[in-house]
Amino acid sequence: MNPSDWLHVTRGEAPLVVSIPHAGTIIPSDIEARLVSPWLARKDADWWLEQLYAFADALDATVIRTGVSRTVIDVNRDPSGVSLYPGQATTSLCPVDTFDGEPLYLDGQEPSAAEIARRRITFFDPYHAGLEAELDRLVALHGKVVLYDAHSIRSRAPRLFDGELPQFNIGTNGGAACDPGLPLRVETACDATGLPRVTDGRFKGGWITRRHGRPDQGVHAVQMELACRGYIDEPAVLTSDNWPTPYSAARAAPLQAALGDVLKACIAFANST
Incomplete structure (x- = not known):
C-alpha cells in the first residue's frame, strides 16, 4: 500500500x-484472511476520534492520522519490542491478542519477525517520518510546538487496569516529554469539567510521546487517553452486534467542547514565552 492510501495529513x-494513531480500521486482505475475526481485530480501535477532533481544523492545527488498524501495526509502540509499561499487560508492535487477551490470529498464522519488519517499513516508518516532518516545519515557524497524541479506550479493561478509568488520562512520560507548564494548562481545562482526571497514571504516554517529545528542541508532547464513555455508550459486554456504538454529535458535544478548551490551552502554551 502507498502512504497516500492510508496516511492522512491536514496541514x-x-x-x-x-496525532491520531489508533482510529484506523484498514486491514490488508492477506492479513485479514489469517485472523480469527475481522471484528475482533478492530475491537480495540480508538473509535470515532476523527469525528471527535474534527474541530481541530478550525483551530488551524495540523492533524496526522493513520487509517491502518493497530492490529496490522501499532505506531505507538517501541519498534525494538521493548515494553513501554514493564510488568504490566500491554499489546505489542504487531499485536497477537486483544486488550482482553483474545487471540487475533488463527493457529500458526501470527506474523513472523520478517513480516513485522516489512510492516514496519510499510506503515510504521512513514507515519513517524510524516509526524517528524510536520513538527520540524512548525518548529521552524514558531520555535515552540505542542504534539498532542489523541487516544481513547473503554472505561473498563480488567487485563490492562483495575476499576474504571478516569475520563481524562494525561501522559507526559513522567514530565520528560514537555515542560511543566503544558500539563498544568491541560489539567486546568480538564478539571473545569468536573470529570475525573489523572496525570501520568496508568497511561504515561506511548512511543509517540516518548520519541517525539523533545522540550529542549521546542517540541512539547502530551498524550490524552480518553475513556470512551465521555462520547459514546459502552455496553457491559461487547459483541459484534453492539460494538462500536454509533457516533452521535449530540452525545459527544459536551466532551468535544472540553477538548476544544484543551487544544486551545495547548496553543496558548506554545505561544507563551
Whole structure:
C-alpha cells in the first residue's frame, strides 16, 4: 500500500500537531484472511476520534492520522519490542491478542519477525517520518510546538487496569516529554469539567510521546487517553452486534467542547514565552 492510501495529513499553521494513531480500521486482505475475526481485530480501535477532533481544523492545527488498524501495526509502540509499561499487560508492535487477551490470529498464522519488519517499513516508518516532518516545519515557524497524541479506550479493561478509568488520562512520560507548564494548562481545562482526571497514571504516554517529545528542541508532547464513555455508550459486554456504538454529535458535544478548551490551552502554551 502507498502512504497516500492510508496516511492522512491536514496541514495547519498553529503551533499544534494532533496525532491520531489508533482510529484506523484498514486491514490488508492477506492479513485479514489469517485472523480469527475481522471484528475482533478492530475491537480495540480508538473509535470515532476523527469525528471527535474534527474541530481541530478550525483551530488551524495540523492533524496526522493513520487509517491502518493497530492490529496490522501499532505506531505507538517501541519498534525494538521493548515494553513501554514493564510488568504490566500491554499489546505489542504487531499485536497477537486483544486488550482482553483474545487471540487475533488463527493457529500458526501470527506474523513472523520478517513480516513485522516489512510492516514496519510499510506503515510504521512513514507515519513517524510524516509526524517528524510536520513538527520540524512548525518548529521552524514558531520555535515552540505542542504534539498532542489523541487516544481513547473503554472505561473498563480488567487485563490492562483495575476499576474504571478516569475520563481524562494525561501522559507526559513522567514530565520528560514537555515542560511543566503544558500539563498544568491541560489539567486546568480538564478539571473545569468536573470529570475525573489523572496525570501520568496508568497511561504515561506511548512511543509517540516518548520519541517525539523533545522540550529542549521546542517540541512539547502530551498524550490524552480518553475513556470512551465521555462520547459514546459502552455496553457491559461487547459483541459484534453492539460494538462500536454509533457516533452521535449530540452525545459527544459536551466532551468535544472540553477538548476544544484543551487544544486551545495547548496553543496558548506554545505561544507563551
